Amino acid sequence: MLFRSPRRRLALGAVTALLAVASMPAAAQAADSPSNADTDTAAPTPSDRTLPTVQVVGRRQSGAYHEGHAAGATKTDAPLLEVPQAVRVLPRQLLDDLSALRVDDALDFVAGASRQNNFGGIWDNIALRGFAGHGDSGMALLRNGISANRGFNAPRDTANVERLEFLKGTMGALYGSSEPGGTINVVTKAPRFTAGHAVEAYFGSHDTRRIALDSTGPLGGDAAQPATLAYRLNVSAEERGSFRDHVQSRRELVAPAFTWKLGSDTTLGYDGEWLRQRAPLDRGVPAPGGQLGGAAAERFYGEPADGDIMVDNQTHQFFVDHALGADWTLRAAAQFKRGSLDGLASEITPGSCIAAGTGWECRRRLRLRDFESKDTTFQLELAGKLHAGGVEHELLAGIETARFDAERRILSGNYPARISLSNPVYGAAPPALAATVWDNTLGDRSHAVYLQDQVSLGGQWKLLAGVRHDRYRGRYDDRAFGFTAGSLLSTSQQVSATSPRIGLTWLPTPELALYASAGRSFRPQIITSASGQGFDPEVGAAKELGAKWQSRDGRLGATLSLYDIAKRHVVVYDDNGYPSGEQAGKVRNKGVEAELAGWVAQGWRVALAYTFLDADPRITNFARHSGSVFVVHERTLAGGALVGLGGGMTHVGERTVDLGAPLLPAYTTAKLTAYWRATPQLRLSLDIDNLTDRGYYASGYNNAWITPGAPRTVTAGVQYKF
Template sequence: MTIHTYARTLLPALLMLSSTSNAQEPEKSTQLEEITVNTKSEQSKSNAYYQRDSGASTRTDTPAQETSQAVKIISRQVLDDVRATRVADTYDLVSGVSRQNNFGGLWDNFAIRGFAGHENTGPAILRNGFSGNRGYNPPRDTANTERVEFLKGPAAALYGNSEPGGTLNVVTKKPQFKSSNVAEIYVGSYDSYRSSIDSTGALTNNLAYRMIVAAEDNGGFRDYVDSERLLIAPSFTLLLGPSTTLNYELEYLKHRLPMDRGIAIRDSNGNRLHNIKRSRFLGEPNAGDFTMEAYTHQLTLDHEFSNQWRGKVGLVYKDNSTKGGALETRPALSFISPSGNVGRQWRLRDYQSDDLSIQADLNGKFKTGNIGHDFMIGMEAYRFNNDQFMLSRREGAIWNTNVYAPVYGLNQPASSLFGVGTNFYEKQTDVALFVQDQLSLTDKWKLMGGLRFESYRQDLDNKINNSTSKQDHFVTSPRAGLTYIVNPEISLYTSWSRSFRPNSGVAGGSSFGVDSAGNGFDPERGRAFEIGMKYQSIDQRLGGGISVYDITKQNVLTTNPLSPDFSIAAGEVRSRGLELDLSGQITDHLRAIASYAYIDAYLGKDVPTSANSFIASGSRLSNIPKHSANALLMHEQTLANGGKLGLGGGFTYVGKRADSTEDVFELPSYVTARLTTYWQIDPKLRLSFDVTNVFDREYYDSSYNSTWVLPGAPRMLTLGLQAKF
């Protein structure tokens, strides 16, 4: 049965189920005693727009008002109100977060405060505090997401290699001992269908389960770019005792869609190509789909030794694969003629990776004299294997197409006619020890210090030329912060921190991360300064903050102009900016989330591109707008029969951006608007209707350069039904 058929079958079934459950009182049954699992995620599971805790920024239960770091948490209520099906749907809601090229939706890619991570693998993403983004990963689904935490600034002191702009942490839903079953189905524009089931409850007095299944079949607004998606996520919570909890989670995610490089918007002379349909696909439908599969196993054990001391140990194993072929447009402007002819090449990929990591930490609260301590010590280790193989073939003009009149129907040549473009095996190992202490000097002054010691090793075998590169590094990542609690509503803070990220090997030419002698490079190093103010209303339902920062990252790799197949460490990147965030309950019936960001992100040094040319310092970083803003208002009214009616709307503004690192051309600014409404018919049945890009604005979402530009989605309508039973 296709997902399309499955959706049509499930819709009337949900309606019948809901009406049946409302028509008669259920028979009384023996109820299991409700058990509260005392974990941090349970303490922080509030659905309010404003979240009072600091998320994973401290790995403790410290209130956000007492921390010296900007943190923005997108709660489950926000995810539901904006009908977010991907974590990527949250980017526009947070100040300083910019969309980056994701090759048509193959993976998550974003920048925080101007720092985007590697162009091929994206930034650091955590999943329940564990690294979740090594290798190639399909876009994160929100069906099993409880909340999304944006941790601004370097997180290396606690989590190791990451970008200095910030880190994203996805917190998954956990099993509950109270029974709950929810089914959802959505039908939208361009033949899009999505359905999901979320069931949780107690199996025994000390064992709870959760099973989440979500499936999608999306037609998409891009010609020939259809996608399918399946998520299966079972999890279990076992109470081993009154103070000990064992959790196991499995997530299987399969994602299928064609490689989509987007459209070309300029020719070889740099002139704009006009009147190109945003639906235009410049690949080849006969090439088929890319298939991405990811298995994630997570096992954690929490134990409370006393009211003051608790410990946690966790193990995560991930297995990822990405396979597929595509006839892709070539990325240089020289392959785009003024008449719109575009050069293309075939590429076949087979990427495999596995990732094993372990964490353990001990957290305790105590006093030395009049000074209170919230102390943590822990260790982390991982082993990451990355096997990448790519074939490519170019045939001059015979595979060309035209942006105005594309030609389809070409068949892939035999694989024996392809040349090997990438063939390497990489192994990373890492062992780290971290320590952190949050000191309450007085009721108003809070001092935080942290330090991480990390031993990192990389072995990279280039199977094309049978060469081997090895590197070992010992890195220290400190951070310090000071917070002053002015009153229960206002706190002021300042912080300083360092970060690092290994210059590791990934697919493609100079991206191998070695110099012309075959040697590896020292890691990228970043440092950040930040000052800010946090606000929280007396009733703790509304909060926000303002922050100013200055970040520098050094030792960034770029192509060696004298040996284009290798790299040199010539780059420095700087970012300075201002951020404002506000979210929460304005009145009993009105909730809101809003933000504004100013980012000045640029190259700090000249970057050579050839023996006689360079990209000048001061050039802007790609896809980073200087100005961006968003707002969403939701009004909810209780009806006479006890139901609810919600009506909301908002906008997203993204300013002009450089289309590539070379900062030659600009992507224009844009504003999009959205409307959302729902009718909670009764406690068990809810209808929703959403409209995104209300005025059907044509805009560009992101780009790799002027030949790989992704158009934004047109007006989209989505009708949804949610039923509890």
């Protein structure tokens, strides 16, 4: 059995709740969106379901919280109701209502998603179902279906994001190297041949200022000769202070995109992104003696004179789609990414705090980082439908080749004097950077072929089967092995892996689906321990059972899933965060997730999520229970103005943290949001996060680097469309 009592009773109770949702009154299923929403009509879907309308640009009103399709789940247009896995899509409407400016801002409203060590605010690190990936490479993340998290990437901005797709469970059969807990696909905003323009400005607590532009439309063309080229441009600039002393950040994003219709059967697309962030490396607060509260949440223990860590990212994606008749399509894609991270940072040395006469004091180290990476990927895919033996098949076949290169160098020195946690004094003379901690290069090459078949076995049964074979070759050259400059260690790895998945879906009614699935994943580990030992690739296996329900009009949907995931060859790290040379034989996570999102009545949007995670004791930073609720109600006033008021709560249970840190206590935070669309062009908004000003700890890495949560934050915004 996948689960034993009492979790079986919990699962049965959740099934009962899901079936109760399926019997909701027809009035809720057929809820109409409020009038006066400035929208474009969405194209009909292959399943002929009516979807909510979608705006061209700017903040949404009256849009969807529930999506019936996700491009990343199968790389086809199959409805999610037929896909045998849990998928949570956060559409633009929900991102707007949450005022989510980063991907991280939306995590609390996805079952199974949790925050991990974010390297002092320098990059994203998200885990799904208790599996986070390696601390230096982060989670499995795609951008428009192409692997996009290798290297050094600043936290993702949502200015050019159309939706976020959380693909739960193993996706190795489609995307290769990944985590068995799931993969995130970031879908960017596409150009449109209907013109639209919007500008937004925000002002908030801690001297936060942000401005953003979203513009799209045709280039050239007229009534006699329609345009064949369309553009989209998203630009944002932000300066953000912090409740943390001496911590502030600056970000700029420029994201152009083009769609060019080369003919009736061929389309060329380009999607680019330049993102730069400058901010101090903020490791948070220590827990001296293994106890929280020994350092005030607002204290910064770096050196203001160090300046900023700068992360600079460039991404270029090209797509060519060519129709081969009515049922077959050939698609080629290419991605070129570059990333860099450099700057000085002083940080507390883990395990160095001692009790002194005036309180706790800790040693610090100064580090100079200089990281660069390049990532190139090519894909070629053939997709189409055929009938054989009275059975309908939807086939996808593809090949992929990728190349990744990274150079990483860290110079380090130790401050001679300790810093007081209760009364930090800045301005200490910087130590000499005499030690070479890292001086290495990493290069890998991979080639893959994959095949997927979605089979309609009559009207009620759907079979999904896929397999991918990867060949990986990597080389790691360490010129500071054992932290001795000039010493050289070279390791290489050549592995092959076959990652299958299979799933079966039964649709007893057009609105309800029951499914079961299983799959495998792998992740190469071209790293070494302090003794020079190499590591076998991680191999994951996932099993999942679930039920999905969707209202007849497609506006409301729910998912219940039960999973059992195991991963072998997980590397164990020592107290300094370096590979110890030990690999855990197998770690195993089991859990239950439940989600409900969409229109529950006229003018009411809701998003609910709950997670029960029974994580392996050797896997840390995960709560056993977590959940969230977010509700928005809007109504049209006399004269056509639109008013919306909403709010939500998030609960995260207590968590253990890596490398000797204390237990992080559970916390619950509340959020309020309000907006007034005075005219079809002008909209005003107000958001209050952490309404009750609750003190909490968001995540941690060890006993020196624990991230405190932000206090009450107020943000006012104005949005104008033209």
